[in-house]
Amino acid sequence: MKDRKSARTKETIVRAARKIFSEHAYHTASIRMIGKEAGIEHPLINYYFPSKAELFDAIIREICEEFAASAGEWFDAIREREITEGFTEFIELLMEFNRHNPEPLRILALNLTQTKDFSLIPGYHRFPDLISRLHTLYVEKIKPMGPDQEIRMFLHSFYFLIISFLGAGPCIAQVQGMDPDGEPYREWMKATLLFIFLPRLKDINLPRAAAREDG
Structure with missing residues (x-):
């Protein structure tokens, strides 16, 4: 008891x-x-x-585990999809995760701008580890065919922009006169991410995409 x-x-x-x-x-x-x-x-x-530092470190550790576990499930859900369809669904899964659980990305976004040195924020040494885990999950489950350096550049850029669009969503949406919880902002964000990243995603997955088209 x-x-x-x-x-x-x-x-x-x-x-x-x-x-x-x-x-x-x-x-x-x-x-x-x-x-x-x-x-x-x-x-x-x-x-x-x-201490506050130990509590914050525990929060960051929990957030990283939650996000990595969810990302693994998302990759499993889209691994057999056509590239455009799969990437669109991945973005939608991310947005749905954030809608029900907005705190993780808000915490990351809020504190990324507070210091030039990660070591000054307890637990933030886990953030590069999380990005590395997400890269490993993507390679293992999606099996992209492009150069590893390009895959890393793509994933890092995508996740940093996700942290901005979702973690700092209230600010970005208001600048555009949108409700951060409204459908117009969600649709704008999805369209923007597809516009920026889909062409590069097709490049690094070109052999797989070509094989599907030939089939």
Whole structure:
């Protein structure tokens, strides 16, 4: 019983921390703010997480695991699709993930602009590792035929723009006079990503695309 209560308390803290860190950069968020959001006394947070740095690192680790697991499922879902259809569905899956779970990309976007040195933000050393894992998943599951350097450039550019479009969506949408949660912004984002990335995606998958057309 005590262990279950402890696990629930820790889960409450993490859930509250994710919300606060998605609204406030790491250096401006506080344990008191998280305690207020969680509805618990802030000293109790230090029992489970001795410092804000350890709590934030735990959040980033959790976010990276969630995103990598979801990306693996998305690649499985599109691996046999025609390139345009598969890439369109992948973008839609990303947007749907963000619609139900907006905090991860908001946290990444919010803190990427706060420092020139990743080491100053706890847990951000995990971000390059996540990008590397996503590259490995893509190569293993989709089996692109282009040069590895071009594949890396494509994936890095795509994910950085996704973080911007989704993580900083409220700002980007408002600049264009759109509702960040509305369908017009979603359609604009999808059309823009397809316009920018689909031609290059076809290039790095050209042998596979040609084989499908011949078949």
